[in-house]
Amino acid sequence: MKYDLNQKITRGAQRTLSAFTQSMFTLLAKESFEKIKVNELCELSNFPRATFYNYFQDKYDLLNYCWRVLADQINVVELTSLDHKEIPMQFFDRAYDLLSENKALFDQIMAHNEVDGTLINSFSSYMKTVTRDYLTQYFNQTASNLPIELVVNHFSNTILMLIEWIFLTNHPVTKEQGHQYLRALLGNL
């Protein structure tokens, strides 16, 4: 990301960021990520190439920003103190809702992109970071004698594996059924 998101974002900058983000999602619904050219994104957004490169290193950079925009919805509610055991479930619920709300978009994306391609890898990678950061806040100590990092990784992986199984490989499952699966997979940790 060439543009500094921490500074005050001007109206023009916001317009540009939104335009490119929107264009990326539009194109992803129509063709594979590999085939998308920076020129296409610029034409659809009505901005010259130079502007694109003012904001992003390359299309991967923009893609990452897209996930960020999407996933930002997930952190709206701050959690008050909760039973430790319920934290993963809470996060699963939020991810479930997020993907549900954007189900149409993801369905279209999956129609043009391989499950193990660059695009989904990028999504998984971003979500993994978000999930780990979130869980790390609440897992200061663990009952078992396992390194905390391992436990956090394991919980993140499991939650996301289930989410991706449900929404990206089209295995419709209710939220309650998801809870059952998650509980069974995570066992007594």
Add this chain to the structure above:
Amino acid sequence: MKYDLNQKITRGAQRTLSAFTQSMFTLLAKESFEKIKVNELCELSNFPRATFYNYFQDKYDLLNYCWRVLADQINVVELTSLDHKEIPMQFFDRAYDLLSENKALFDQIMAHNEVDGTLINSFSSYMKTVTRDYLTQYFNQTASNLPIELVVNHFSNTILMLIEWIFLTNHPVTKEQGHQYLRALLGNL
């Protein structure tokens, strides 16, 4: 992969495949994957660009083939009937040995490539496929009422997460300690 690996591989083809594979590993130990150019690979291998493109779509394709060459060592021994519970441990052991034997290589690679970069994603992705294929052979049924696919994914993810934690982020752990961790993480499934 443009070249058909199922046909009889001629001496010349084998020489070419090996040369490019070797060059890729050599360069990965020296610089990041992103910086490696097809021209570099060709110069080091003493083959013209046209030959490279006779075999591979692009450098990502070659990278994938490299993982294949590396991981092929893992499947040497055929398993006889074993206790179901021991299958994941067996696979962990093989992966552990494979990474141990190539520890020097991976250490060098990690010195120039990010843990969450394209390179490691590609490695993870390939290993995940191999692991899933392997486990699927032996997990025809599961004790719990979970979909088999979920269980296989979960086991693969956990084994690989641990392997990567040990070898790619440099947390030295003995094989026996690894077994303990794995047993704790997988619980009673």
Add this chain to the structure above:
DNA sequence: AGATGATATATACAAGTGTCCAATTTTATT
């Protein structure tokens, strides 16, 4: 309204990518 700093734009450029093709060399087989 005018000054200032941020953003947008046009254009040019070097470098890398991936494809194609026709000629040549190597290899496997008889």
Add this chain to the structure above:
DNA sequence: AATAAAATTGGACACTTGTATATATCATCT
């Protein structure tokens, strides 16, 4: 050793990428 199939080669090509720079336009503040 002759033959046919397979692999290598060099060169040309269109296209995409990412950078750089100078100028123009916009937004915000006093």
